[in-house]
Amino acid sequence: MGVITCRALVPGSAVGEALVTDVPFSFWGGYDHATGRITDVHHPLCGESAAGKVLCVPFTKGSSTTANVLLQAIKSGTAPVAIVTQEPDAFLALASIVADEMWGAPIPVVALDRVSFGRLQTGHRLRIEGGSVEI
Amino acid sequence: MSLRLSYRDEQMLQGAHGPAPQMAMRIVVRMAEVYGAPELMDIEAAHIDSTIYIGEAGLEFAERLASLGAKVSVPSTLNVSGLDEEHWMDWPVPEGWAEKAHRQMVAYRSMGTVQTWTCAPYQTEHRPKFGQQIAWGESNAISFANSVIGARTERYPDMLDICCAITGRVPKQGLHLEENRGGEVLVRLDRVPLALQESDEFYPVLGYLVGDLARDRIPVVIGLQHTPSEDQFKAFSAAVSTSGMVAMFHVVGHTPEAPTLEAALRGREPVESHEVGMEDLRAARRQLSTDEGGAVDMVLLGSPHFSLAEFEALVPLLKGRKKADDVRFLVTTSRFVRMALEHKGLLDELERFGTQLTVDTCPLATPMLPPDVRTLMTNSGKYAYYSPSLLGVRTVFGSTRDCVESAVSGRVTRDGSLWE
Numbered sequence: 001m002g003v004i005t006c007r008a009l010v011p012g013s014a015v016g017e018a019l020v021t022d023v024p025f026s027f028w029g030g031y032d033h034a035t036g037r038i039t040d041v042h043h044p045l046c047g048e049s050a051a052g053k054v055l056c057v058p059f060t061k062g063s064s065t066t067a068n069v070l071l072q073a074i075k076s077g078t079a080p081v082a083i084v085t086q087e088p089d090a091f092l093a094l095a096s097i098v099a100d101e102m103w104g105a106p107i108p109v110v111a112l113d114r115v116s117f118g119r120l121q122t123g124h125r126l127r128i129e130g131g132s133v134e135i
Numbered sequence: 136m137s138l139r140l141s142y143r144d145e146q147m148l149q150g151a152h153g154p155a156p157q158m159a160m161r162i163v164v165r166m167a168e169v170y171g172a173p174e175l176m177d178i179e180a181a182h183i184d185s186t187i188y189i190g191e192a193g194l195e196f197a198e199r200l201a202s203l204g205a206k207v208s209v210p211s212t213l214n215v216s217g218l219d220e221e222h223w224m225d226w227p228v229p230e231g232w233a234e235k236a237h238r239q240m241v242a243y244r245s246m247g248t249v250q251t252w253t254c255a256p257y258q259t260e261h262r263p264k265f266g267q268q269i270a271w272g273e274s275n276a277i278s279f280a281n282s283v284i285g286a287r288t289e290r291y292p293d294m295l296d297i298c299c300a301i302t303g304r305v306p307k308q309g310l311h312l313e314e315n316r317g318g319e320v321l322v323r324l325d326r327v328p329l330a331l332q333e334s335d336e337f338y339p340v341l342g343y344l345v346g347d348l349a350r351d352r353i354p355v356v357i358g359l360q361h362t363p364s365e366d367q368f369k370a371f372s373a374a375v376s377t378s379g380m381v382a383m384f385h386v387v388g389h390t391p392e393a394p395t396l397e398a399a400l401r402g403r404e405p406v407e408s409h410e411v412g413m414e415d416l417r418a419a420r421r422q423l424s425t426d427e428g429g430a431v432d433m434v435l436l437g438s439p440h441f442s443l444a445e446f447e448a449l450v451p452l453l454k455g456r457k458k459a460d461d462v463r464f465l466v467t468t469s470r471f472v473r474m475a476l477e478h479k480g481l482l483d484e485l486e487r488f489g490t491q492l493t494v495d496t497c498p499l500a501t502p503m504l505p506p507d508v509r510t511l512m513t514n515s516g517k518y519a520y521y522s523p524s525l526l527g528v529r530t531v532f533g534s535t536r537d538c539v540e541s542a543v544s545g546r547v548t549r550d551g552s553l554w555e
Contacts, residue, residue: 009169029521041523059351061380064184064272067292068193075192087351091292093169097162098294
């Protein structure tokens with residue numbers, strides 16, 4: 001299906017099934033770090049688990065605590081294996097950088113342009129490798 | 136673009152200032168690369184949102200910094216914690232939680248911070264000034280500082296805020312720079328009655344709607360005839376940064392960087408324009424409720440933390456009345472506002488009605504909610520949005536007066552006449 005060039009905010013490699021949404025959400029009040037499920041009742045993916053998947057979300061909205069929730073999910077093993085965004089997202093990058101600093105366990109966080117992001121679909125198998133996303 | 140560091144930044148990064156500034160600087164530098172900033176710049180103050188207790192991970196981070204001897208290098212206020220330090224035992228907060236949330240408070244306290252424990256730091260004596268460069272966490276506070284005060288902060292996530300406070304440095308980019316502060320999305324109010332504009336209930340709804348339209352861009356609201364009060368701006372800031380990734384907004388004629396539409400847009404064309412009328416506002420108001428009627432178990436006010444002025448407006452509504460026995464009436468605020476209430480003799484009046492106060496935190500940040508609370512009523516856009524997901528309750532949004540009437544009757548009581 002092709003290889004897309006991306007900007008690796010936090011580089012790394014990961015393989016997983018894509019969970020894609022074009023609706024932004026806040027991890028605080030939107031992501032249960034105990035289970036990896038999306039819990040924002042206002043969000044179309046509410047009830048879906050992102051644990052172990054490649055979460056594709058345009059950007060995060062709302063709370064500054066999003067970073068704290070993602071860090072906890074990484075520690076608890078309930079985080080996505082990688083996150084693909086449409087705009088570079090500092091909140092998600094920061095959580096991964098702190099996970100690297102604390103435990104040497106970052107997850108890849110990469111940003112695509114709008115058109116490339118639009119190609120991603122839930123169920124795609126994605127391979128993230130440094131500056132590329134392979135579908 | 137490669138990052139240029141000053142001699143002092145380099146020294147800090149090499150560990151010459153000690154291990155805590157070194158760790159903080161490593162994180163700031165990596166984030167500067169994420170942001171694509173050419174260099175770092177100084178800040179004058181910080182507000183630390185990392186204080187909120189989420190779990191072991193954030194606690195471990197705080198205690199790592201504290202054990203390395205971390206101290207902030209600029210005046211740094213603290214956001215809400217995971218615990219009302221003095222009164223948590225009055226609620227069903229598990230002891231294990233309290234112990235860890237308190238350890239996190241102790242860790243941030245040890246760093247030489249100011250013990251504000253509030254999400255409305257702009258309503259303390261540490262309010263920043265126009266043009267000041269600051270590093271603030273907490274979405275509502277970021278919006279308020281940039282937009283209503285004209286101080287300059289990027290939208291900082293938890294943990295980066297404390298790293299900026301320790302190093303005194305931030306990536307030079309984003310909303311710290313004049314060229315990035317212009318409005319992008321125009322929102323024109325169309326025939327919104329003045330009486331509605333004057334009501335407190337209008338601002339969470341307008342904020343929710345504008346944040347949804349703006350997404351990750353800077354909105355410019357035009358057509359507001361009423362000059363919002365400080366607390367109306369607070370309610371707007373909280374809602375706009377909940378429904379969107381909004382760290383700054385302009386309200387033409389009412390916020391300091393928007394004396395005119397041209398000034399708000401910095402002479403550029405908006406990338407998008409929306410007309411907002413009563414139909415849109417009614418729809419946004421509906422979205423803030425997941426329930427419409429029936430019994431109310433708790434009325435919850437104060438996200439962001441209730442100000443003294445808000446209490447002074449609330450007290451006359453409560454005078455000589457009493458809430459229904461099976462309804463809880465809880466207001467969240469800061470310990471300083473609580474102290475001011477005591478000095479002014481307002482606590483008695485609040486207590487006679489049956490009001491409970493929680494300081495330092497709020498039910499979204501500490502597991503204090505009794506399990507029998509299933510329907511919650513609030514005047515806060517932020518409580519209304521997050522409570523169903525974080526607390527698993529049904530939520531009804533209404534005016535402060537509606538909230539008081541509902542607490543007295545025990546049933547959802549709303550006066551929707553301003554919205555017709």
